[in-house]
Amino acid sequence: MAHTAFIGVGNMGGPMARNLARSGREVKVFDLSPAAMQAATEGGAVPSQSVAQAVEGAGTVITMLPEGKHVKAAYLDEGGIFDHAEPGTLFVDCSTIDVATAREVAAAARARGFRMIDAPVSGGTVGADAASLTFMVGGAASDLEEARPQLETMGKLIVHCGGNGNGEAVKICNNMIGGIAMIAVSEAFCLGQRLGVSVEDMQRVIAASSGSCVAVTDYLPLPGPTPKSPANFGYKPGFMTKLMLKDMRLSQMAAVETGQPSPLGAQAAMLYAMAEQEGLGELDFSSIIKLFDKGMA
Structure with a gap:
Protein backbone atom coordinates (compact mmCIF):
# COMPACT_ATOMS: atom_id res chain seq x y z
CA MET A 1 0.00 0.00 0.00
CA ALA A 2 1.33 3.44 -0.94
CA HIS A 3 2.00 5.71 2.01
CA THR A 4 0.16 8.92 2.88
CA ALA A 5 2.02 12.22 2.95
CA PHE A 6 0.86 14.82 5.48
CA ILE A 7 2.13 18.37 4.99
CA GLY A 8 1.49 20.76 7.89
CA VAL A 9 1.40 19.00 11.26
CA GLY A 10 0.80 21.88 13.67
CA ASN A 11 -1.97 22.25 16.24
CA MET A 12 -4.58 20.64 13.98
CA GLY A 13 -2.55 18.66 11.47
CA GLY A 14 -0.36 17.06 14.13
CA PRO A 15 -3.13 15.20 15.98
CA MET A 16 -4.77 14.30 12.67
CA ALA A 17 -1.54 12.78 11.35
CA ARG A 18 -1.00 10.88 14.60
CA ASN A 19 -4.49 9.39 14.47
CA LEU A 20 -3.91 8.37 10.87
CA ALA A 21 -0.59 6.73 11.78
CA ARG A 22 -2.17 4.91 14.72
CA SER A 23 -4.66 3.33 12.32
CA GLY A 24 -1.76 1.35 10.85
CA ARG A 25 -1.02 3.46 7.79
CA GLU A 26 2.46 4.66 6.92
CA VAL A 27 2.30 8.45 7.22
CA LYS A 28 5.24 10.57 6.12
CA VAL A 29 5.09 14.10 7.51
CA PHE A 30 6.73 17.43 6.82
CA ASP A 31 6.45 20.75 8.62
CA LEU A 32 8.71 23.78 8.85
CA SER A 33 8.48 23.61 12.67
CA PRO A 34 10.95 21.18 14.29
CA ALA A 35 8.71 20.95 17.37
CA ALA A 36 5.70 19.99 15.25
CA MET A 37 7.78 17.38 13.43
CA GLN A 38 9.00 15.89 16.69
CA ALA A 39 5.48 15.65 18.11
CA ALA A 40 4.17 13.97 14.96
CA THR A 41 7.08 11.55 14.93
CA GLU A 42 6.49 10.62 18.57
CA GLY A 43 2.90 9.88 17.55
CA GLY A 44 4.00 7.28 15.03
CA ALA A 45 4.50 9.27 11.81
CA VAL A 46 7.67 9.06 9.71
CA PRO A 47 9.63 12.34 9.50
CA SER A 48 10.65 13.71 6.10
CA GLN A 49 13.39 16.23 5.40
CA SER A 50 11.42 17.98 2.65
CA VAL A 51 8.08 18.15 0.89
CA ALA A 52 9.63 16.16 -1.94
CA GLN A 53 10.70 13.33 0.36
CA ALA A 54 7.24 13.12 1.92
CA VAL A 55 5.31 13.25 -1.34
CA GLU A 56 7.34 10.99 -3.64
CA GLY A 57 5.55 7.66 -3.98
CA ALA A 58 2.52 8.72 -1.92
CA GLY A 59 -0.94 7.55 -2.91
CA THR A 60 -2.59 10.36 -0.97
CA VAL A 61 -1.27 13.76 0.06
CA ILE A 62 -3.05 15.60 2.88
CA THR A 63 -2.34 19.25 3.60
CA MET A 64 -3.29 21.40 6.59
CA LEU A 65 -1.88 24.89 6.05
CA PRO A 66 -2.66 28.35 7.48
CA GLU A 67 -3.90 30.37 4.48
CA GLY A 68 -4.70 30.23 0.80
CA LYS A 69 -1.32 31.68 -0.17
CA HIS A 70 0.42 28.83 1.65
CA VAL A 71 -1.75 26.24 -0.11
CA LYS A 72 -1.00 27.75 -3.53
CA ALA A 73 2.71 27.87 -2.82
CA ALA A 74 2.84 24.32 -1.46
CA TYR A 75 1.13 22.86 -4.51
CA LEU A 76 2.00 25.18 -7.39
CA ASP A 77 5.48 26.55 -6.73
CA GLU A 78 8.49 25.07 -8.47
CA GLY A 79 9.67 22.11 -6.44
CA GLY A 80 6.29 21.87 -4.71
CA ILE A 81 3.84 19.04 -4.29
CA PHE A 82 2.75 18.86 -7.93
CA ASP A 83 6.35 18.52 -9.08
CA HIS A 84 6.98 15.46 -6.92
CA ALA A 85 3.67 13.59 -6.89
CA GLU A 86 2.92 10.54 -9.00
CA PRO A 87 0.24 10.81 -11.73
CA GLY A 88 -3.20 10.06 -10.32
CA THR A 89 -2.29 11.02 -6.76
CA LEU A 90 -5.23 12.12 -4.63
CA PHE A 91 -4.78 15.43 -2.81
CA VAL A 92 -6.88 16.23 0.26
CA ASP A 93 -6.59 19.83 1.43
CA CYS A 94 -7.93 20.25 4.96
CA SER A 95 -6.90 23.90 5.23
CA THR A 96 -9.54 26.59 5.76
CA ILE A 97 -9.02 28.95 2.83
CA ASP A 98 -11.02 31.08 0.41
CA VAL A 99 -13.23 29.30 -2.10
CA ALA A 100 -11.57 30.85 -5.15
CA THR A 101 -8.13 29.54 -4.20
CA ALA A 102 -9.50 26.08 -3.46
CA ARG A 103 -11.07 25.92 -6.91
CA GLU A 104 -7.98 27.35 -8.61
CA VAL A 105 -5.64 24.76 -7.08
CA ALA A 106 -8.08 21.92 -7.79
CA ALA A 107 -8.32 22.97 -11.44
CA ALA A 108 -4.53 23.07 -11.67
CA ALA A 109 -4.39 19.59 -10.17
CA ARG A 110 -6.81 18.21 -12.75
CA ALA A 111 -4.85 19.84 -15.57
CA ARG A 112 -1.78 17.90 -14.46
CA GLY A 113 -3.50 14.55 -14.14
CA PHE A 114 -4.11 14.61 -10.38
CA ARG A 115 -7.29 14.47 -8.31
CA MET A 116 -8.17 16.84 -5.47
CA ILE A 117 -10.80 17.44 -2.83
CA ASP A 118 -11.10 20.22 -0.27
CA ALA A 119 -11.94 18.82 3.16
CA PRO A 120 -11.81 21.53 5.84
CA VAL A 121 -12.70 20.47 9.35
CA SER A 122 -14.74 21.58 12.33
CA GLY A 123 -14.09 20.52 15.91
CA GLY A 124 -10.93 22.36 16.87
CA THR A 125 -7.91 20.86 18.58
CA VAL A 126 -10.14 18.84 20.92
CA GLY A 127 -11.80 17.17 17.94
CA ALA A 128 -8.46 16.63 16.23
CA ASP A 129 -7.08 14.89 19.32
CA ALA A 130 -10.20 12.78 19.80
CA ALA A 131 -10.59 11.91 16.09
CA SER A 132 -14.10 13.37 16.24
CA LEU A 133 -13.77 16.05 13.56
CA THR A 134 -16.43 16.94 11.02
CA PHE A 135 -15.18 16.99 7.42
CA MET A 136 -17.07 19.08 4.87
CA VAL A 137 -15.89 17.93 1.46
CA GLY A 138 -15.89 19.52 -1.97
CA GLY A 139 -14.91 17.55 -5.07
CA ALA A 140 -15.82 14.42 -6.99
CA ALA A 141 -17.84 11.86 -5.03
CA SER A 142 -15.54 9.08 -6.24
CA ASP A 143 -12.49 10.88 -4.86
CA LEU A 144 -14.22 11.35 -1.52
CA GLU A 145 -15.02 7.64 -1.37
CA GLU A 146 -11.36 6.83 -1.95
CA ALA A 147 -10.34 9.21 0.83
CA ARG A 148 -13.14 8.20 3.20
CA PRO A 149 -11.30 5.37 5.05
CA GLN A 150 -8.53 7.79 5.97
CA LEU A 151 -10.91 10.59 6.90
CA GLU A 152 -12.79 8.18 9.15
CA THR A 153 -9.64 7.62 11.22
CA MET A 154 -9.58 11.37 11.94
CA GLY A 155 -13.26 12.29 12.22
CA LYS A 156 -16.80 11.15 12.94
CA LEU A 157 -18.90 13.00 10.36
CA ILE A 158 -18.03 13.32 6.67
CA VAL A 159 -20.40 15.30 4.45
CA HIS A 160 -20.09 15.66 0.68
CA CYS A 161 -21.08 19.25 -0.11
CA GLY A 162 -20.73 19.24 -3.90
CA GLY A 163 -17.95 20.29 -6.24
CA ASN A 164 -14.49 21.65 -5.53
CA GLY A 165 -14.58 24.65 -3.21
CA ASN A 166 -17.96 23.78 -1.71
CA GLY A 167 -16.36 22.29 1.39
CA GLU A 168 -14.62 25.60 1.99
Whole structure:
Protein backbone atom coordinates (compact mmCIF):
# COMPACT_ATOMS: atom_id res chain seq x y z
CA MET A 1 0.00 0.00 0.00
CA ALA A 2 1.33 3.44 -0.94
CA HIS A 3 2.00 5.71 2.01
CA THR A 4 0.16 8.92 2.88
CA ALA A 5 2.02 12.22 2.95
CA PHE A 6 0.86 14.82 5.48
CA ILE A 7 2.13 18.37 4.99
CA GLY A 8 1.49 20.76 7.89
CA VAL A 9 1.40 19.00 11.26
CA GLY A 10 0.80 21.88 13.67
CA ASN A 11 -1.97 22.25 16.24
CA MET A 12 -4.58 20.64 13.98
CA GLY A 13 -2.55 18.66 11.47
CA GLY A 14 -0.36 17.06 14.13
CA PRO A 15 -3.13 15.20 15.98
CA MET A 16 -4.77 14.30 12.67
CA ALA A 17 -1.54 12.78 11.35
CA ARG A 18 -1.00 10.88 14.60
CA ASN A 19 -4.49 9.39 14.47
CA LEU A 20 -3.91 8.37 10.87
CA ALA A 21 -0.59 6.73 11.78
CA ARG A 22 -2.17 4.91 14.72
CA SER A 23 -4.66 3.33 12.32
CA GLY A 24 -1.76 1.35 10.85
CA ARG A 25 -1.02 3.46 7.79
CA GLU A 26 2.46 4.66 6.92
CA VAL A 27 2.30 8.45 7.22
CA LYS A 28 5.24 10.57 6.12
CA VAL A 29 5.09 14.10 7.51
CA PHE A 30 6.73 17.43 6.82
CA ASP A 31 6.45 20.75 8.62
CA LEU A 32 8.71 23.78 8.85
CA SER A 33 8.48 23.61 12.67
CA PRO A 34 10.95 21.18 14.29
CA ALA A 35 8.71 20.95 17.37
CA ALA A 36 5.70 19.99 15.25
CA MET A 37 7.78 17.38 13.43
CA GLN A 38 9.00 15.89 16.69
CA ALA A 39 5.48 15.65 18.11
CA ALA A 40 4.17 13.97 14.96
CA THR A 41 7.08 11.55 14.93
CA GLU A 42 6.49 10.62 18.57
CA GLY A 43 2.90 9.88 17.55
CA GLY A 44 4.00 7.28 15.03
CA ALA A 45 4.50 9.27 11.81
CA VAL A 46 7.67 9.06 9.71
CA PRO A 47 9.63 12.34 9.50
CA SER A 48 10.65 13.71 6.10
CA GLN A 49 13.39 16.23 5.40
CA SER A 50 11.42 17.98 2.65
CA VAL A 51 8.08 18.15 0.89
CA ALA A 52 9.63 16.16 -1.94
CA GLN A 53 10.70 13.33 0.36
CA ALA A 54 7.24 13.12 1.92
CA VAL A 55 5.31 13.25 -1.34
CA GLU A 56 7.34 10.99 -3.64
CA GLY A 57 5.55 7.66 -3.98
CA ALA A 58 2.52 8.72 -1.92
CA GLY A 59 -0.94 7.55 -2.91
CA THR A 60 -2.59 10.36 -0.97
CA VAL A 61 -1.27 13.76 0.06
CA ILE A 62 -3.05 15.60 2.88
CA THR A 63 -2.34 19.25 3.60
CA MET A 64 -3.29 21.40 6.59
CA LEU A 65 -1.88 24.89 6.05
CA PRO A 66 -2.66 28.35 7.48
CA GLU A 67 -3.90 30.37 4.48
CA GLY A 68 -4.70 30.23 0.80
CA LYS A 69 -1.32 31.68 -0.17
CA HIS A 70 0.42 28.83 1.65
CA VAL A 71 -1.75 26.24 -0.11
CA LYS A 72 -1.00 27.75 -3.53
CA ALA A 73 2.71 27.87 -2.82
CA ALA A 74 2.84 24.32 -1.46
CA TYR A 75 1.13 22.86 -4.51
CA LEU A 76 2.00 25.18 -7.39
CA ASP A 77 5.48 26.55 -6.73
CA GLU A 78 8.49 25.07 -8.47
CA GLY A 79 9.67 22.11 -6.44
CA GLY A 80 6.29 21.87 -4.71
CA ILE A 81 3.84 19.04 -4.29
CA PHE A 82 2.75 18.86 -7.93
CA ASP A 83 6.35 18.52 -9.08
CA HIS A 84 6.98 15.46 -6.92
CA ALA A 85 3.67 13.59 -6.89
CA GLU A 86 2.92 10.54 -9.00
CA PRO A 87 0.24 10.81 -11.73
CA GLY A 88 -3.20 10.06 -10.32
CA THR A 89 -2.29 11.02 -6.76
CA LEU A 90 -5.23 12.12 -4.63
CA PHE A 91 -4.78 15.43 -2.81
CA VAL A 92 -6.88 16.23 0.26
CA ASP A 93 -6.59 19.83 1.43
CA CYS A 94 -7.93 20.25 4.96
CA SER A 95 -6.90 23.90 5.23
CA THR A 96 -9.54 26.59 5.76
CA ILE A 97 -9.02 28.95 2.83
CA ASP A 98 -11.02 31.08 0.41
CA VAL A 99 -13.23 29.30 -2.10
CA ALA A 100 -11.57 30.85 -5.15
CA THR A 101 -8.13 29.54 -4.20
CA ALA A 102 -9.50 26.08 -3.46
CA ARG A 103 -11.07 25.92 -6.91
CA GLU A 104 -7.98 27.35 -8.61
CA VAL A 105 -5.64 24.76 -7.08
CA ALA A 106 -8.08 21.92 -7.79
CA ALA A 107 -8.32 22.97 -11.44
CA ALA A 108 -4.53 23.07 -11.67
CA ALA A 109 -4.39 19.59 -10.17
CA ARG A 110 -6.81 18.21 -12.75
CA ALA A 111 -4.85 19.84 -15.57
CA ARG A 112 -1.78 17.90 -14.46
CA GLY A 113 -3.50 14.55 -14.14
CA PHE A 114 -4.11 14.61 -10.38
CA ARG A 115 -7.29 14.47 -8.31
CA MET A 116 -8.17 16.84 -5.47
CA ILE A 117 -10.80 17.44 -2.83
CA ASP A 118 -11.10 20.22 -0.27
CA ALA A 119 -11.94 18.82 3.16
CA PRO A 120 -11.81 21.53 5.84
CA VAL A 121 -12.70 20.47 9.35
CA SER A 122 -14.74 21.58 12.33
CA GLY A 123 -14.09 20.52 15.91
CA GLY A 124 -10.93 22.36 16.87
CA THR A 125 -7.91 20.86 18.58
CA VAL A 126 -10.14 18.84 20.92
CA GLY A 127 -11.80 17.17 17.94
CA ALA A 128 -8.46 16.63 16.23
CA ASP A 129 -7.08 14.89 19.32
CA ALA A 130 -10.20 12.78 19.80
CA ALA A 131 -10.59 11.91 16.09
CA SER A 132 -14.10 13.37 16.24
CA LEU A 133 -13.77 16.05 13.56
CA THR A 134 -16.43 16.94 11.02
CA PHE A 135 -15.18 16.99 7.42
CA MET A 136 -17.07 19.08 4.87
CA VAL A 137 -15.89 17.93 1.46
CA GLY A 138 -15.89 19.52 -1.97
CA GLY A 139 -14.91 17.55 -5.07
CA ALA A 140 -15.82 14.42 -6.99
CA ALA A 141 -17.84 11.86 -5.03
CA SER A 142 -15.54 9.08 -6.24
CA ASP A 143 -12.49 10.88 -4.86
CA LEU A 144 -14.22 11.35 -1.52
CA GLU A 145 -15.02 7.64 -1.37
CA GLU A 146 -11.36 6.83 -1.95
CA ALA A 147 -10.34 9.21 0.83
CA ARG A 148 -13.14 8.20 3.20
CA PRO A 149 -11.30 5.37 5.05
CA GLN A 150 -8.53 7.79 5.97
CA LEU A 151 -10.91 10.59 6.90
CA GLU A 152 -12.79 8.18 9.15
CA THR A 153 -9.64 7.62 11.22
CA MET A 154 -9.58 11.37 11.94
CA GLY A 155 -13.26 12.29 12.22
CA LYS A 156 -16.80 11.15 12.94
CA LEU A 157 -18.90 13.00 10.36
CA ILE A 158 -18.03 13.32 6.67
CA VAL A 159 -20.40 15.30 4.45
CA HIS A 160 -20.09 15.66 0.68
CA CYS A 161 -21.08 19.25 -0.11
CA GLY A 162 -20.73 19.24 -3.90
CA GLY A 163 -17.95 20.29 -6.24
CA ASN A 164 -14.49 21.65 -5.53
CA GLY A 165 -14.58 24.65 -3.21
CA ASN A 166 -17.96 23.78 -1.71
CA GLY A 167 -16.36 22.29 1.39
CA GLU A 168 -14.62 25.60 1.99
CA ALA A 169 -17.89 27.45 1.39
CA VAL A 170 -19.69 25.45 4.08
CA LYS A 171 -16.78 25.84 6.50
CA ILE A 172 -16.73 29.62 6.06
CA CYS A 173 -20.49 29.87 6.61
CA ASN A 174 -20.37 27.60 9.65
CA ASN A 175 -17.62 29.60 11.30
CA MET A 176 -19.37 32.86 10.52
CA ILE A 177 -22.39 31.57 12.47
CA GLY A 178 -20.18 30.34 15.30
CA GLY A 179 -18.32 33.62 15.55
CA ILE A 180 -21.47 35.72 15.54
CA ALA A 181 -23.15 33.42 18.08
CA MET A 182 -20.24 33.72 20.51
CA ILE A 183 -20.52 37.51 20.39
CA ALA A 184 -24.28 37.37 20.95
CA VAL A 185 -23.87 35.04 23.93
CA SER A 186 -21.10 37.19 25.40
CA GLU A 187 -23.17 40.34 25.08
CA ALA A 188 -26.30 38.75 26.55
CA PHE A 189 -24.56 37.14 29.52
CA CYS A 190 -22.76 40.36 30.40
CA LEU A 191 -26.10 42.17 30.28
CA GLY A 192 -27.71 39.51 32.47
CA GLN A 193 -25.00 39.91 35.08
CA ARG A 194 -25.45 43.68 35.07
CA LEU A 195 -29.14 43.06 35.73
CA GLY A 196 -28.29 40.91 38.73
CA VAL A 197 -28.84 37.42 37.30
CA SER A 198 -26.30 34.66 38.04
CA VAL A 199 -24.39 33.03 35.21
CA GLU A 200 -25.68 29.64 36.34
CA ASP A 201 -29.35 30.63 36.20
CA MET A 202 -28.91 32.31 32.83
CA GLN A 203 -27.18 29.28 31.35
CA ARG A 204 -29.74 26.81 32.70
CA VAL A 205 -32.66 28.71 31.22
CA ILE A 206 -31.13 29.70 27.88
CA ALA A 207 -29.71 26.21 27.24
CA ALA A 208 -33.30 24.92 27.26
CA SER A 209 -34.81 27.87 25.40
CA SER A 210 -34.81 29.56 22.01
CA GLY A 211 -31.44 31.21 22.64
CA SER A 212 -29.69 27.87 22.93
CA CYS A 213 -26.57 27.19 20.87
CA VAL A 214 -23.19 25.51 21.36
CA ALA A 215 -21.80 28.70 22.91
CA VAL A 216 -24.41 28.28 25.66
CA THR A 217 -24.62 24.50 26.07
CA ASP A 218 -20.96 23.49 25.79
CA TYR A 219 -18.71 26.48 25.19
CA LEU A 220 -19.91 29.23 27.49
CA PRO A 221 -17.49 32.18 27.49
CA LEU A 222 -17.73 32.43 31.30
CA PRO A 223 -16.41 29.85 33.79
CA GLY A 224 -18.72 27.54 35.71
CA PRO A 225 -21.75 25.97 34.02
CA THR A 226 -19.94 24.30 31.09
CA PRO A 227 -16.87 22.77 32.77
CA LYS A 228 -15.01 21.84 29.58
CA SER A 229 -15.16 25.30 28.00
CA PRO A 230 -11.90 27.28 27.68
CA ALA A 231 -13.24 29.94 30.07
CA ASN A 232 -12.53 27.48 32.89
CA PHE A 233 -8.88 27.22 31.88
CA GLY A 234 -7.85 30.82 31.38
CA TYR A 235 -9.14 30.73 27.78
CA LYS A 236 -6.51 28.22 26.71
CA PRO A 237 -7.41 27.92 23.05
CA GLY A 238 -9.40 25.24 21.43
CA PHE A 239 -9.74 27.73 18.55
CA MET A 240 -7.74 30.93 18.75
CA THR A 241 -9.23 34.39 18.32
CA LYS A 242 -6.81 35.15 15.50
CA LEU A 243 -8.08 32.10 13.61
CA MET A 244 -11.69 33.12 14.09
CA LEU A 245 -10.74 36.55 12.77
CA LYS A 246 -9.17 34.91 9.73
CA ASP A 247 -12.35 32.94 9.06
CA MET A 248 -14.61 35.95 9.60
CA ARG A 249 -12.53 37.84 7.06
CA LEU A 250 -12.88 34.94 4.63
CA SER A 251 -16.65 35.15 5.04
CA GLN A 252 -16.61 38.85 4.31
CA MET A 253 -14.38 38.38 1.28
CA ALA A 254 -16.90 35.86 -0.03
CA ALA A 255 -19.78 38.22 0.74
CA VAL A 256 -18.15 41.00 -1.27
CA GLU A 257 -17.31 38.67 -4.17
CA THR A 258 -20.88 37.36 -4.39
CA GLY A 259 -22.68 40.60 -3.58
CA GLN A 260 -24.33 39.03 -0.53
CA PRO A 261 -25.13 41.51 2.27
CA SER A 262 -23.54 40.43 5.56
CA PRO A 263 -24.02 43.18 8.14
CA LEU A 264 -23.67 40.93 11.20
CA GLY A 265 -20.64 39.20 9.72
CA ALA A 266 -18.99 42.54 9.02
CA GLN A 267 -19.61 43.74 12.57
CA ALA A 268 -18.35 40.47 14.02
CA ALA A 269 -15.16 40.66 11.95
CA MET A 270 -14.56 44.15 13.31
CA LEU A 271 -15.03 42.96 16.90
CA TYR A 272 -12.64 40.02 16.51
CA ALA A 273 -10.10 42.42 15.01
CA MET A 274 -10.54 44.62 18.08
CA ALA A 275 -10.05 41.56 20.31
CA GLU A 276 -6.81 40.73 18.56
CA GLN A 277 -5.61 44.31 18.97
CA GLU A 278 -6.37 44.01 22.69
CA GLY A 279 -4.01 41.05 23.00
CA LEU A 280 -6.56 38.24 22.81
CA GLY A 281 -5.34 36.78 19.51
CA GLU A 282 -3.61 33.75 21.01
CA LEU A 283 -6.45 33.02 23.45
CA ASP A 284 -9.59 31.07 22.65
CA PHE A 285 -12.11 33.02 20.60
CA SER A 286 -14.57 32.89 23.50
CA SER A 287 -12.25 35.37 25.24
CA ILE A 288 -13.97 38.03 23.13
CA ILE A 289 -16.29 38.39 26.13
CA LYS A 290 -13.46 40.40 27.71
CA LEU A 291 -14.36 43.24 25.33
CA PHE A 292 -17.85 43.36 26.80
CA ASP A 293 -16.57 43.07 30.37
CA LYS A 294 -14.46 46.13 29.68
CA GLY A 295 -17.33 47.91 27.97
CA MET A 296 -15.25 48.45 24.84
CA ALA A 297 -17.46 46.90 22.18
